[in-house]
Amino acid sequence: MNRILALTGALLLTATATAQVFDETTLEVAGELREQALGSELGYEITADLTTRIGNRLAGSENDARAVAWAVEMLEGLGFDRVWTEPVTFPYWVRETERVAIVAPVEQDLVATALGFSPATPAEGLEAEVVMFDDLAALDAAPDASVTGKIVFIRNRMERARDGSGYGPAVQARTGGSLVAARKGAAAIVIRSIGTSTNRFAHTGVMRFTAGSRYVPAAAISNPDADQLERLIALGEPVRMRVTIDASINQTYTSQNVIAQLDGATNPDSIVALGAHLDSWDVGTGALDDAAGVGIVTAAAQLIAGREQRPDRSIQVILFAAEEIGLWGGRAWAEAHGDEVARYLVASESDFGAGPIYEMTAKVADDAMPVIEAIQAELAPLGIAMGERGGGAGPDFSPMMAKGLAAVRLRQDGTNYFDYHHTENDTLDKVDPEAMKQNIAAFAVFAWLAANSPVEFGSGPGLVD
Ligand SMILES: [Zn+2]
Secondary structure, three states: OHHHHHHHHHHHHHHHHHHHHOOHHHHHHHHHHHHHHHOOOHHHHHHHHHHHHHOOOOOOOHHHHHHHHHHHHHHHOOOOOEEEEEEEEEEEEEEEEEEEEEEEOOOEEEOEEEOEOOOOOOOOOEEEEEEEEOOHHHHHHOOHHHOOOOEEEEOOOOOOOOOOOOHHHHHHHHHHHHHHHHHOOOOEEEEEOOOOOOOOOOOOOEOOOOOOOOOOOEEEEOHHHHHHHHHHHHOOOOOEEEEEEEEEEEEEEEEEEEEEEEOOOOEEEEEEEEEEEOOOOOOOOOHHHHHHHHHHHHHHHHHHHOOOOOOOEEEEEEEEOOOOOOOHHHHHHHHHHHHHHHHEEEEEEOOEOEOOEEEEEEEOOHHHHHHHHHHHHHHHHHOOEEEEEOOOOOHHHHHHHOOOOOEEEEEEOOOOHHHHOOOOOOOHHHOOHHHHHHHHHHHHHHHHHHOOOOOOOOOOHHHOO
């Protein structure tokens, strides 16, 4: 009897706590937004328009400027109160051509892509014997004499996982490989693509780049080509390769973060920030990465902008510049707004393709947890569970998180994301319009409720790790 009473009491307490956070009208609007989003084509249309009209959008390219102009015009047409840009300055990289070929014991061309910020080789290419390593740590531990003058091949494989957790360990070879290979006197480095596809597409991506350090030319080869190279090496004869890359690293370019705001009714100085990045790699059309995110957060905010009733707090859509080549937009934003971190109630970015969202994580103050739980209750009909406490807000918000920004992540199913990530195959047909609607519904419900939160989420020094 006591146990039943206690259980009933606990259930009542939970129900009461949830009911107390938001009033009935606010919850009704959340439910309407959810339904509206599931019936709206706007997010997909935005994604289609960006990838069709502009195509790929490498930071510093002509299409970068075109994408900024496109974003300003698109946001101005959607009923936000204000749209503006903020400058982001960065060094940039231009790809011309790349060719990776095995020249001995047999001649074979491999499908390859130069890594972002790879220096050029001499015009005739660099030819040398290949030395293979399991991963970056193995290269780092190898005696210099075994590497000097050779072409390093790192073969680590990315594991497929719903949460994308295979990416972090594997990507070390891409980000750090060129620097370590250079330190050991290698001629060049070739890596197995950081991706899960068995298709013959190579996955590009940035390598860590600091002016003043020495780097060697770097490329990724497709996964089937990496398998082939491994088999050839296993035959025991020395394998020789030629790497030819034409690319340039350029001084500075100024792009823009593009920001749209919907003013809050009673507390407009407090802001819920929704992010995505406008730039992409120069391969494919950057549909999953991250035109889909642009469509998701813009459509979610637009649904709220289209209602008569305003949320208490303001909502911003921030389309970041130059994410792919080093989080330049996110870093510039944190620098410009770091002093006012407490004004940002919470932030969340969509930058993981267009797969369905399965859970919500939150890094917020204890006081805000009832609000987070109440938001999750409204996301539950979309199949979104409560994840563990903590986590980030997405890559572009990470520099501001270092200053204490509160974070929510609506985690997407990324099982197939890394089949297309940073490849020629990242095109609009990979975006599932139905899954996108679920994402937009989740962002709209989250943004609406967060912007009506009765309490702060704790942004400030207290949330710095
Ligand atoms: Zn991205």
